[in-house]
Amino acid sequence: MTSLPNSTVLVIDDNEAVRTAFDVLLSIHGARVLTAVSPADGLSRLGSEAVDLVIQDMNFRREATTGEEGVALFHTIRAKYPDVPLILLTAWTHLETAVELVKAGAADYIAKPWDDARLLTTVRNLLDLRRARAEAQALRAQRRQARDTLAGQFDLRGIVYESDAMHTLVSTATHIAHADVPVLITGPNGAGKEVLADIVQANSSVRAKPYLKVNLGALPNELIEAELFGTETGAFTGARARTGRFEAADGGTLFLDELGNLSGSGQAKLLRVLQTGEFERLGSNATRRTRVRVIAATNSNLRLAIREGRFREDLLYRLNVIELEIPALIDRLEDIGALARHFLEPGFTLTQDALDALSRHPWPGNVRELQNTIRRACLLSSNKTIAASALVLPVVAVQPAADETALDRSTVEQALERAQGVVAQAARELGLSRQALYRRMEKLGLKA
Numbered sequence: 125m126t127s128l129p130n131s132t133v134l135v136i137d138d139n140e141a142v143r144t145a146f147d148v149l150l151s152i153h154g155a156r157v158l159t160a161v162s163p164a165d166g167l168s169r170l171g172s173e174a175v176d177l178v179i180q181d182m183n184f185r186r187e188a189t190t191g192e193e194g195v196a197l198f199h200t201i202r203a204k205y206p207d208v209p210l211i212l213l214t215a216w217t218h219l220e221t222a223v224e225l226v227k228a229g230a231a232d233y234i235a236k237p238w239d240d241a242r243l244l245t246t247v248r249n250l251l252d253l254r255r256a257r258a259e260a261q262a263l264r265a266q267r268r269q270a271r272d273t274l275a276g277q278f279d280l281r282g283i284v285y286e287s288d289a290m291h292t293l294v295s296t297a298t299h300i301a302h303a304d305v306p307v308l309i310t311g312p313n314g315a316g317k318e319v320l321a322d323i324v325q326a327n328s329s330v331r332a333k334p335y336l337k338v339n340l341g342a343l344p345n346e347l348i349e350a351e352l353f354g355t356e357t358g359a360f361t362g363a364r365a366r367t368g369r370f371e372a373a374d375g376g377t378l379f380l381d382e383l384g385n386l387s388g389s390g391q392a393k394l395l396r397v398l399q400t401g402e403f404e405r406l407g408s409n410a411t412r413r414t415r416v417r418v419i420a421a422t423n424s425n426l427r428l429a430i431r432e433g434r435f436r437e438d439l440l441y442r443l444n445v446i447e448l449e450i451p452a453l454i455d456r457l458e459d460i461g462a463l464a465r466h467f468l469e470p471g472f473t474l475t476q477d478a479l480d481a482l483s484r485h486p487w488p489g490n491v492r493e494l495q496n497t498i499r500r501a502c503l504l505s506s507n508k509t510i511a512a513s514a515l516v517l518p519v520v521a522v523q524p525a526a527d528e529t530a531l532d533r534s535t536v537e538q539a540l541e542r543a544q545g546v547v548a549q550a551a552r553e554l555g556l557s558r559q560a561l562y563r564r565m566e567k568l569g570l571k572a
């Protein structure tokens with residue numbers, strides 16, 4: 125019968141029979157019940173005890189019927205203890221006042237004479253809700269604390285997050301940063317791969333040394349090798365002697381973005397420099413040496429590329445000694461509000477309906493899309509409070525990816541088996557988001 129454990133309920137009513145009835149009813153269900161006979165008495169109990177719920181009458185003298193005293197008490201409690209839910213006890217002739225007060229923040233009202241079962245349900249729901257809120261708040265505070273501790277120990281480069289998933293990832297990134305091994309960062313477009321690479325570099329033992337970035341997707345294939353390894357005069361038409369990035373980054377860090385775009389011959393040369401530290405400039409036979417920490421990033425599915433013969437397996441295993449996988453923004457909803465606020469221009473705020481709209485959007489472009497959305501809204505909004513309508517979020521059909529629905533049962537089963545049931549790993553292998561794989565597993569009736 126203890127359905128109201130560890131909770132304290134304060135009943136404020138001048139009528140002894142009412143107080144006793146509540147005391148008996150709520151006590152047998154496990155609540156601790158405090159009673160008070162007047163508004164002053166009630167307020168003094170609230171001041172000295174941790175109360176989880178208040179049940180209050182509207183009239184406290186036999187001759188009073190207007191409910192004025194109850195209204196005043198309600199407002200005082202609401203102002204002083206805004207988080208404590210409050211139930212009004214009211215005569216059925218005064219329901220209008222009660223309804224007004226519910227609009228003003230009372231949790232509920234009960235008409236006298238009340239029905240015990242309904243009252244208990246109301247009390248239980250309010251206490252559950254209060255507990256859930258307190259737990260969520262404690263969890264948020266705990267997460268914030270963990271993040272602040274991490275930020276005190278490492279340079280987090282201003283990264284913004286609230287989710288556990290990102291905390292684990294950032295924590296891993298900082299802790300492996302000092303090791304002299306390559307890091308592979310995977311994740312969808314705009315999810316923050318470069319931000320994470322910057323964190324690894326900033327906390328590495330070579331943080332004071334050169335840090336160069338090459339986007340392998342932005343250059344035509346012939347030029348990528350020249351960019352990475354340099355050229356001698358006349359290596360090709362118009363080529364001048366030029367230092368490549370591997371040479372320039374010697375002793376420091378090289379970020380290779382969009383690794384999936386590297387050609388076969390580029391992959392072979394990269395593998396060699398990773399294995400031996402040796403390379404030649406284009407158009408030269410002279411072997412040079414370099415020592416560079418490589419951080420590579422990709423949004424393409426390298427395992428699929430390997431199966432299709434587009435990427436060297438040996439190169440992947442050279443690069444992914446440590447692999448950091450950034451989840452899509454939709455898989456870490458807790459981050460959306462914090463990131464949105466972070467991207468606001470100074471002085472701007474978001475309404476609750478704007479925040480709700482942001483949480484409902486699927487964010488195919490991840491954090492970059494969110495950043496653009498907020499920037500545009502700040503530019504276009506005529507006032508500093510941004511409502512949902514000012515966000516102009518495109519309607520995106522949230523359909524499962526085509527390849528997800530095409531996967532048959534045995535493919536999924538085998539991937540799960542190889543990953544020893546670790547869904548994240550199986551998803552990575554199949555080139556799906558974790559959510560997409562869960563959806564597929566559900567469709568196929570498979571358990572993790």
Ligand SMILES: Nc1ncnc2c1ncn2[C@@H]1O[C@H](COP(=O)(O)OP(=O)(O)OP(=O)(O)O)[C@@H](O)[C@H]1O
Nearest residue numbers: 283284285312313314315316317318319423491492
């Ligand atoms: N957690 C974060 N906190 C603050 N800013 C972030 C965060 N994640 C991403 N950003 C910002 O969002 C933008 C996109 O991030 P980034 O360039 O790191 O993504 P990416 O995964 O490298 O994208 P792409 O696949 O297009 O190369 C950048 O402006 C970056 O500063």
Ligand SMILES: [Mg+2]
Nearest residue numbers: 317318381421
């Ligand atoms: Mg990038």
